[in-house]
Amino acid sequence: MFRYLPEQASEVAPRIDWLHNxxxxxxxxxxxxxxxxxxxxxxxxxxxxxxxxxxxxxxGSNLLEVIWTVVPTIICCYIAxxxxxxxxxxxxxxxxxxxxxxxxxxxxxxxxxxxxKKTNNEFAVxxxxxxxxILSSTDVLHSxxxxxxxxxxxxxxxxxxxxxxxxxxxxxxxxxxxxxxxKDHSAMLATLKVLPEAExxxxxxxxxxxxxxxxxxxxxxxxxxxxxKGCNACHSLDGAKIIxxxxxxxxxxxxxxxxxxxxxxxxxYLRDSILNPRHEIVKGYPAQLMPVFEGQLxxxxxxxxxxxxxxxxxxxxxxxxxxxEEEVAVVDPSTLSPEERGKWIYENKLCITCHTLDGSRLVGxxxxxxxxxxxxxxxxxxxxxxxxxxxxxxxNPGAKVVEGYAPxxxxxGAGQLSDDDIAGLIAWMKTVK
Ligand code: HEC
Ligand code: HEC
Ligand SMILES: [Cu+2]
Numbered sequence: 001m002f003r004y005l006p007e008q009a010s011e012v013a014p015r016i017d018w019l020h021n022x023x024x025x026x027x028x029x030x031x032x033x034x035x036x037x038x039x040x041x042x043x044x045x046x047x048x049x050x051x052x053x054x055x056x057x058x059x060g061s062n063l064l065e066v067i068w069t070v071v072p073t074i075i076c077c078y079i080a081x082x083x084x085x086x087x088x089x090x091x092x093x094x095x096x097x098x099x100x101x102x103x104x105x106x107x108x109x110x111x112x113x114x115x116x117k118k119t120n121n122e123f124a125v126x127x128x129x130x131x132x133x134i135l136s137s138t139d140v141l142h143s144x145x146x147x148x149x150x151x152x153x154x155x156x157x158x159x160x161x162x163x164x165x166x167x168x169x170x171x172x173x174x175x176x177x178x179x180x181x182x183k184d185h186s187a188m189l190a191t192l193k194v195l196p197e198a199e200x201x202x203x204x205x206x207x208x209x210x211x212x213x214x215x216x217x218x219x220x221x222x223x224x225x226x227x228x229k230g231c232n233a234c235h236s237l238d239g240a241k242i243i244x245x246x247x248x249x250x251x252x253x254x255x256x257x258x259x260x261x262x263x264x265x266x267x268x269y270l271r272d273s274i275l276n277p278r279h280e281i282v283k284g285y286p287a288q289l290m291p292v293f294e295g296q297l298x299x300x301x302x303x304x305x306x307x308x309x310x311x312x313x314x315x316x317x318x319x320x321x322x323x324x325e326e327e328v329a330v331v332d333p334s335t336l337s338p339e340e341r342g343k344w345i346y347e348n349k350l351c352i353t354c355h356t357l358d359g360s361r362l363v364g365x366x367x368x369x370x371x372x373x374x375x376x377x378x379x380x381x382x383x384x385x386x387x388x389x390x391x392x393x394x395x396n397p398g399a400k401v402v403e404g405y406a407p408x409x410x411x412x413g414a415g416q417l418s419d420d421d422i423a424g425l426i427a428w429m430k431t432v433k
Pocket of ligand 2: 211345346349350351352353354355363364365370373385390393394397398400401402405406407408409410412425
């Protein structure tokens with residue numbers, strides 16, 4: 001009766017649900033019995049014909065007392081015992097668990113993996129393996145809740161808490177913040193992707209986003225972080241006051257602070273405002289609201305944000321641009337001809353950041369006349385850039401490194417480039433003369 005629980009996607013879910021349903025059923029049973037008896041007696045012994053009828057008086061029954069003491073006690077003990085057993089399994093230390101750090105802040109979750117991969121509001125785990133999330137918070141109390149996994153735990157500033165589960169089903173699940181942590185608390189969602197082992201490995205080792213970020217100009221990086229780190233929730237780009245001051249034309253302005261100090265909004269002021277917002281509070285704005293980004297952003301990211309704010313001098317309609325970027329038409333490369341497909345991959349899968357087409361050297365060798373080229377590898381052996389060699393260069397670039405170059409090329413697994421993609425690349429490379 002009353003089955004309304006979400007999908008069971010973790011190992012403990014069926015047991016938790018069983019107990020939950022047992023408690024619900026017992027409660028429903030007793031509600032019906034007690035209310036039913038009450039209504040029945042109210043009707044049965046009501047005042048009839050204007051006369052009070054005397055009811056039979058029952059005084060004391062040891063048998064009844066024993067029954068309604070012992071039976072509920074057994075039921076409660078059983079529920080407690082079963083609950084403790086499940087809890088014990090849930091908190092058991094698992095040595096081979098996939099460990100992920102999850103940091104809550106107003107109003108987003110940042111995830112970091114052991115290999116250094118970082119994501120925002122989205123994380124992936126392999127199916128069938130225990131996962132341990134180490135939770136912490138940079139500002140206020142948050143709570144991490146994944147209904148489909150039946151796990152929930154508080155994220156507390158200044159301490160680590162943890163949460164373990166073993167997903168048993170692939171798919172996408174949503175996590176919620178279940179601690180009222182401020183205005184956008186309800187939007188503090190994250191997506192959990194449970195992937196098959198091999199796909200997870202590929203996802204984990206796909207650092208394309210980070211490489212892309214590494215290849216971005218500071219302003220571009222700042223713009224990306226502005227959206228990703230949630231600055232946009234409080235700072236507009238069009239002069240409107242949301243929660244904090246707008247970034248439009250902020251650079252170079254005279255700022256008056258609550259402390260009575262005045263500053264020119266230069267690089268140092270902006271840096272300090274981002275990393276230590278509690279230091280100086282802009283006059284007329286609430287203190288304590290802006291999250292502390294100290295430790296959340298590296299030097300390059302802070303520089304990027306400062307450069308981005310500096311770029312907002314009102315000369316370009318940045319707002320439109322940011323909005324449009326999310327709607328870039330998605331090209332499906334598999335609909336292109338092999339040559340076009342190869343070119344598309346070159347431009348969209350980062351090759352362009354390391355390989356030129358004009359013969360000049362970047363991080364890797366130029367693609368000009370690269371097909372069929374003969375040369376030497378770092379180990380002194382000869383090679384010819386034929387189909388097989390190019391395929392290997394992509395799948396396993398560490399195996400054969402061209403002489404004079406660093407082994408800097410990232411591997412492209414089948415998840416990033418299919419065999420058809422590689423065929424397209426090769427067809428296109430033949431045309432690059
Ligand atoms: C929860 C809301 C919130 C978020 C998110 C937030 N800020 Fe703020 N920010 C504020 C408030 C409020 C102030 C004004 C009070 C103060 O100085 O702390 C402020 C002040 C600032 C200032 C000084 C502005 C001025 O006019 O002098 C800068 C620079 C700044 N924030 C940058 C950022 C950046 C960059 C991010 C994202 C990485 C960010 N903020 C995220 C609320 C927020
Ligand atoms: C982060 C920089 C980087 C990216 C991104 C990158 N490469 Fe490379 N690539 C290199 C470097 C460095 C070398 C030379 C060392 C080596 O052979 O591993 C190389 C070598 C190669 C070679 C062998 C070249 C030769 O002259 O023998 C091919 C083919 C190649 N890359 C194709 C690609 C393709 C296609 C992409 C995009 C799908 C790509 N690379 C992305 C850095 C990169
Ligand atoms: Cu929260």
